[in-house]
Amino acid sequence: MWSWDFAISILPQLLQAMIVTIEATIVGFVIAALLGLLWTLCKRSPFTPLRIAVNAFVEFIKSTPLLVQLYFIFFVFPAFGVSLSPFLAGVLGLGLHYSTYLTEVFRTGIDAIPKGQWEAGSALNFSRVKIWTQIIMPQAIPPIIPMLGNYFIVMFKETPLLSAISLVEMVQTAQMIGSASFRYVEAFTDVGIIFLVLSYPASLIVGVINKRIKQRFGQSI
Amino acid sequence: MVSNIAIFNSLLKGLAVTLQVLGYSVILALGLSFIFGFLSLSKWKIAKIASHLYIEIFRGTSLLVQLFWLYFSLPILGIQLPAMLVGVLGLGLNYGAYGAVVVKTSIQAVPKGQFEASVALNMSPFRRMRSVILPQAFVIMLPTFSNLTIELLKGTSLVSLVTLSDLTFQAMALRSATMETVKIFTILLILYFIVAYPITLAFRWLEKKLSVGRG
Amino acid sequence: MNEHVAGEPLVKYRNIGKRFGATEVLSDINFDIYPGEKVAMIGPSGSGKTTLARMLMTLEKPSKGTIEVGGELLWHRNVNGRLMEANASHLRKVRGQIGMVFQHFNLFPHMTILRNIMEAQVHVLGRTKQEAKEQAVKLLEKVGLADKCNAYPAQLSGGQQQRVAMARALVMKPKIMLFDEVTSALDPELVGEVLEVIREIAEEEEMAMLLITHEMAFARDIADRVVFMAEGQIIEQGPPKQIFNQPKHQRTMNFLSRFSAQSQSV
Numbered sequence: 001m002w003s004w005d006f007a008i009s010i011l012p013q014l015l016q017a018m019i020v021t022i023e024a025t026i027v028g029f030v031i032a033a034l035l036g037l038l039w040t041l042c043k044r045s046p047f048t049p050l051r052i053a054v055n056a057f058v059e060f061i062k063s064t065p066l067l068v069q070l071y072f073i074f075f076v077f078p079a080f081g082v083s084l085s086p087f088l089a090g091v092l093g094l095g096l097h098y099s100t101y102l103t104e105v106f107r108t109g110i111d112a113i114p115k116g117q118w119e120a121g122s123a124l125n126f127s128r129v130k131i132w133t134q135i136i137m138p139q140a141i142p143p144i145i146p147m148l149g150n151y152f153i154v155m156f157k158e159t160p161l162l163s164a165i166s167l168v169e170m171v172q173t174a175q176m177i178g179s180a181s182f183r184y185v186e187a188f189t190d191v192g193i194i195f196l197v198l199s200y201p202a203s204l205i206v207g208v209i210n211k212r213i214k215q216r217f218g219q220s221i
Numbered sequence: 222m223v224s225n226i227a228i229f230n231s232l233l234k235g236l237a238v239t240l241q242v243l244g245y246s247v248i249l250a251l252g253l254s255f256i257f258g259f260l261s262l263s264k265w266k267i268a269k270i271a272s273h274l275y276i277e278i279f280r281g282t283s284l285l286v287q288l289f290w291l292y293f294s295l296p297i298l299g300i301q302l303p304a305m306l307v308g309v310l311g312l313g314l315n316y317g318a319y320g321a322v323v324v325k326t327s328i329q330a331v332p333k334g335q336f337e338a339s340v341a342l343n344m345s346p347f348r349r350m351r352s353v354i355l356p357q358a359f360v361i362m363l364p365t366f367s368n369l370t371i372e373l374l375k376g377t378s379l380v381s382l383v384t385l386s387d388l389t390f391q392a393m394a395l396r397s398a399t400m401e402t403v404k405i406f407t408i409l410l411i412l413y414f415i416v417a418y419p420i421t422l423a424f425r426w427l428e429k430k431l432s433v434g435r436g
Numbered sequence: 437m438n439e440h441v442a443g444e445p446l447v448k449y450r451n452i453g454k455r456f457g458a459t460e461v462l463s464d465i466n467f468d469i470y471p472g473e474k475v476a477m478i479g480p481s482g483s484g485k486t487t488l489a490r491m492l493m494t495l496e497k498p499s500k501g502t503i504e505v506g507g508e509l510l511w512h513r514n515v516n517g518r519l520m521e522a523n524a525s526h527l528r529k530v531r532g533q534i535g536m537v538f539q540h541f542n543l544f545p546h547m548t549i550l551r552n553i554m555e556a557q558v559h560v561l562g563r564t565k566q567e568a569k570e571q572a573v574k575l576l577e578k579v580g581l582a583d584k585c586n587a588y589p590a591q592l593s594g595g596q597q598q599r600v601a602m603a604r605a606l607v608m609k610p611k612i613m614l615f616d617e618v619t620s621a622l623d624p625e626l627v628g629e630v631l632e633v634i635r636e637i638a639e640e641e642e643m644a645m646l647l648i649t650h651e652m653a654f655a656r657d658i659a660d661r662v663v664f665m666a667e668g669q670i671i672e673q674g675p676p677k678q679i680f681n682q683p684k685h686q687r688t689m690n691f692l693s694r695f696s697a698q699s700q701s702v
Contacts, residue, residue: 001298063371063417064410065378068389072406075396079403160285164382171285184293192282192290200281337495338542338601342556342608343532346524352555356546431546 007186010177014190017173024091024169025156031095032155033148036102040110043103062100067161069093074165090162098155105147109140143217146210153202157195170194228395228405235391236412242305242377242387243416246312247370253317258324272321279318285379287311292383308380308387316373323369327361328354360431367424371417378413388412444507446471446612446644447492452501454487454668461487462668465501469612474638474645476659476676478652480691484668485648489614492646493536494527505530506611532560535610539617541597543589543604549576550585553604561608575603579633595626599633606637612644613637619651627651634658652695656680664688 042054061069070093077084084092113136121131163172174191178184261272279287288311295302302310331354339349381390392409396402445468454462462484469475477485490496492503494510502519503510510530512519522530544552550572557568576582579599581592589597598618605613615634619627631654638645638658649655655662656676663673664683672685683689 060410060414063375063421064413065375065389067375067378067381068392068406068409068413071389071393072410075402076406157281157283160283161379163285171283171289175289178293182297184289185297188286188290188294192286195283195286196278196281200277203281332542334538334540334542335544337493338538338544339556340495340531341493341534341536341538341605343528343560344556345528345560348559352559353544357544360546 001185003183003186006181006183007190010187010190013177014170014173014187014194017168017170018194020087020167021156021159021169024087024094024159024162024167025152027091028094028098028155028159029152031091032098032102032151035095035099036106039099039103040106043107058100058103061097066093066097066158067164069097070161070165086162086165086167089165090159090167094155094158094162098151098158101151101154102148105144105151106140108147109144110136112143113139143213145213146206149206149209150203153199153206156202157199225404228399228401229408231391231395232388232405232408232412235386235388236416238305238386238390239374239377239388240416242308242312242380242385243374245305245309246316246373246377249309249313250316250320250369250373253313254320254324257317257321258328261321261325262328276318276321279315280322284311284315284376285382287315288379288383304380304383304385307383308377308385311383312373312376312380316369316376319369319372320366323362323365324358327358327365330361331357360428363424363428363431367421367428370420370424374413374417374420443471445469446473446506448502448504449488450502450504452488452491452498452503454484454491454496454499460668462498465668465670467663467670469644469646471611472642472644474647474658474660475663476647476649476655476661477663477665478649478655478691479665479671483665485665486616488665489536489616489646489648492612493534493614494531505533532608533611534614535605535608535612536614536616537598537601537605537618539621541589541594541601541621543597543601545589548586548588549581549592549600552589552600553607556604557607571607572603575607576600578606578636579603580629593626594622595629598622598630602630602633602637606641610643612646615645615647615649617648617650619649650695652680652692664691666691 039054039058042050043058045051070090073084073093074086074089077089117135117139118131121135126134159169160171162169163175166172168176170191174184174187177187181187257272257275260268261276263269288307291302291307291311292304295307335353335357336349339353344352377387378389381387381393384390386394388409392405395405399405447467447469449465449467452462452465452467453460461482465484465488467488477488479485487496491498492505492510498511502512508530509519509522510527511522513522513526514520543549544555547555550569553572553575554565554568557563557571558565563571573582573585576585579602581596581599581603584592584596584600589600592600602618618634619630622630631651634647635654635658647655647659659676661673662676662679664671664679664685664687666687671687672679672683679688680692683692
């Protein structure tokens with residue numbers, strides 16, 4: 001029933017699709033990081049309505065399914081004249097959804113910085129921008145690298161959802177292979193193994209980085 | 222043109238299915254969390270390896286891949302399961318793996334002195350777990366379990382891709398029937414939020430209740 | 437010495453050794469405790485005192501040697517003249533004679549004070565709830581905390597928590613109680629109340645006590661015998677007067693003089 005020959009013969013096609021999966025993960029992660037940082041800054045704004053609005057928005061995005069958000073971007077945006085390709089809609093949805101997780105990560109990083117650092121920055125007469133870029137961020141980022149790494153892996157494992165808006169990544173490819181040959185078992189087993197082979201070592205690497213950072217910075221978060 | 226009421230009615234039908242899937246998968250995931258969480262703490266090496274394999278396989282491959290695998294592959298292997306069971310099985314197995322790690326780390330997070338005090342009072346291993354370790358580990362688990370339940374709720378939307386007529390599935394059917402995309406998907410998002418928020422509140426209430434007198 | 441000390445020892449350590457990895461924390465300890473005897477153990481930190489007590493409480497396994505409690509092997513079973521490792525049920529049986537009070541109290545934070553003291557009575561000794569409650573209240577009165585029955589540990593001061601921990605151990609009626617630096621984690625002003633309770637227990641209770649402490653004056657006061665340990669060995673032991681006034685060993689003298697210098701400088 002299980003055909004090794006077939007399972008191996010479709011690997012090149014799946015690995016080709018894996019490139020799309022990885023591209024989507026990377027672009028999605030960059031968007032998530034940028035938006036996440038934006039939310040973090042907004043949440044610290046002295047302007048109360050902005051804080052409330054961003055908090056509510058983040059809470060809402062975090063509590064509703066990524067799949068539905070992808071549909072929303074892909075199907076509803078065109079009604080407002082914004083038509084996006086599956087890839088663009090996909091990475092935008094993925095990035096937006098996980099920005100609500102990353103903003104928490106950034107917050108923990110920033111909260112861990114002693115108050116004295118802000119005061120020192122002000123005392124040296126640094127501008128607000130300079131305090132953020134020269135003092136706060138360089139200290140806030142290293143301890144949260146492992147957490148960011150974990151979310152990168154989580155996002156990688158979420159990319160199959162992009163197949164629902166017709167992006168031809170690994171799962172979509174497996175489905176096409178399956179419907180053409182009716183050999184779904186081999187196709188999806190292959191995909192599962194590829195995911196495992198990539199994500200398990202990656203999580204081990206994150207673990208090692210975590211240990212290193214703990215040694216260097218006394219603790220990670 | 223389909224009336225608003227008709228749209229709302231079929232979404233509510235989908236909501237009922239979503240809640241059903243959620244309920245069953247939470248139970249399955251919780252059961253698996255504790256079984257594999259305990260196994261991973263056992264002295265028995267085979268149990269440790271088994272739980273390690275379970276956890277890494279289900280965390281390391283993607284939920285959708287697991288659902289598709291169950292949905293497409295099991296029939297070919299001669300196992301016919303109803304879509305509901307496939308959905309619940311996929312979600313339960315996946316989130317059970319995450320939950321098992323939570324159970325394990327929470328039990329390990331109970332201070333060692335608690336274990337030692339219960340040994341000094343000559344409690345049996347069962348009694349130690351039941352009276353001393355678990356009640357404290359449970360409080361540690363709650364915030365993460367709260368998050369996992371929300372993740373699981375969001376994950377239920379994936380069952381629409383294996384033809385289970387949940388909330389998302391109904392919305393997609395309505396979309397092709399009515400083309401009222403803005404309305405349908407806005408209501409859809411709001412409905413998910415309406416389910417999610419009380420779950421978060423309930424967990425917060427439980428946390429508060431269980432931490433009476435401590436801290 | 438002391439009028440309690442008679443007959444067979446309650447606890448016998450024989451050739452006990454313990455290593456953690458490459459470091460030897462105890463080497464070849466032979467040591468007895470008699471029924472009802474109050475033994476104070478002093479010595480620099482890291483000398484192995486706590487490990488010795490934790491082995492008796494079955495929290496730490498000896499690397500070599502045997503321990504007997506009430507004529508029964510603790511960590512071993514004698515099978516046809518050969519020593520086999522004891523199983524869990526054997527450990528439980530022998531452990532019932534031993535109680536312990538910890539440096540960090542280790543009260544159960546999710547239980548009220550009353551339940552802290554009742555839990556093991558009900559589930560280990562099989563007492564009824566009514567009986568367990570009566571016993572608990574009686575002991576709480578003894579340690580002066582009868583009004584705290586329904587409080588949670590976090591609502592009590594360190595000294596009060598430690599007094600509850602003593603009540604919790606006492607209620608199990610052990611034949612020997614171990615006190616592992618029970619005042620070391622306390623704020624200085626709370627040490628007195630805890631020592632006072634220990635003194636009362638020592639005077640009123642029949643059971644043997646092994647008291648690991650840095651409170652020299654207190655040790656001298658209540659102990660029948662003082663044991664000085666350093667670097668995993670028992671350097672010398674004897675009646676308090678002898679150890680504190682005429683120590684035989686240079687190490688003991690050094691330790692005691694450093695200690696009195698310290699306590700004077702505080």
